Amino acid sequence: MADRQGRSALERHYERGSFGAAGDDGLALVLSERRGLAMAQVNGAPLEGGPGVMGCVTEGDVSLLWTGPGQWFAVSASLDADALLAKLQERLSSTQATLSDLSHARTVLRVSGAAWRDLLAKGCPADMDAMIPGDCVASLLSHFTVIIHCVSDNSADVYVFRSFGASLWEWLQGGAAEFGYTVE
Incomplete structure (x- = not known):
């Protein structure tokens, strides 16, 4: 393929x-x-230590940009889309948050x-x-x-x-x- x-x-x-x-x-x-950025939309996640209103927080190779109440935009320059989604899913596994790959x-x-x-x-x-x-x-x-x-x-x-x-x-x-x- x-x-x-x-x-x-x-x-x-x-x-x-x-x-x-x-x-x-x-x-x-x-x-x-x-x-070459990996990007994902995160909806409905109660992110402790996440960015505040109009803020951004970076943890390792992932930045979370606040885009609205309960919404974040995750960005990574070093991970591919699959790795970014896997990392976010691991972190959010105990929540009902939804993730969408928006890299493309x-x-x-x-x-x-x-x-x-x-x-x-x-x-x-x-x-x-x-x-x-x-x-x-x-x-x-x-x-x-x-x-x-x-x-x-x-x-x-x-x-x-x-x-x-x-x-x-x-x-x-x-x-x-x-x-x-x-x-x-």
């Missing part, structure tokens, strides 16, 4: 290089796609650089300036339903439904042009 190879929703839209107007300090943004269903974009908050604030009603590393918010960005995870003072990951990945990518590029950006 052939190995399954995931294809990026951005495959025909992704062009590396530098674009837009560079300011006095050069290009203010870096846009990139994060590939999301495009994850990293926005980094000095102007990342300004770029996302163009289309998101959430207060980007108030976000600190570890915060996450399920919100809208332009007309896309997204999860925004503040990874550091200088970057955020944006999770969007795979079918909207190319459209959001184009929106980000259009919004980033005034700041100048690099695609890595």
Whole structure:
């Protein structure tokens, strides 16, 4: 049997290089796609020690992002989807939580650089300036339903439904042009 190879929703839209107007300090943004992540939705789990409202907690190689009451989004860069689900099932075996593999269903974009908050604030009603590393918010960005995870003072990951990945990518590029950006 052939190995399954995931294809990026951005495959025909992704062009590396530098674009837009560079300011006095050069290009203010870096846009990139994060590939190969295992992702799962966790519903109805009473997670003690889990993230609080708008929070993220990382335990070993799994990060849990709070997305709503009783809902978390689990992400791992080092586990594959089966290993992530097995790890979550073991941890949640005594609960009635449900798990759904979403590794194939999301495009994850990293926005980094000095102007990342300004770029996302163009289309998101959430207060980007108030976000600190570890915060996450399920919100809208332009007309896309997204999860925004503040990874550091200088970057955020944006999770969007795979079918909207190319459209959001184009929106980000259009919004980033005034700041100048690099695609890595």
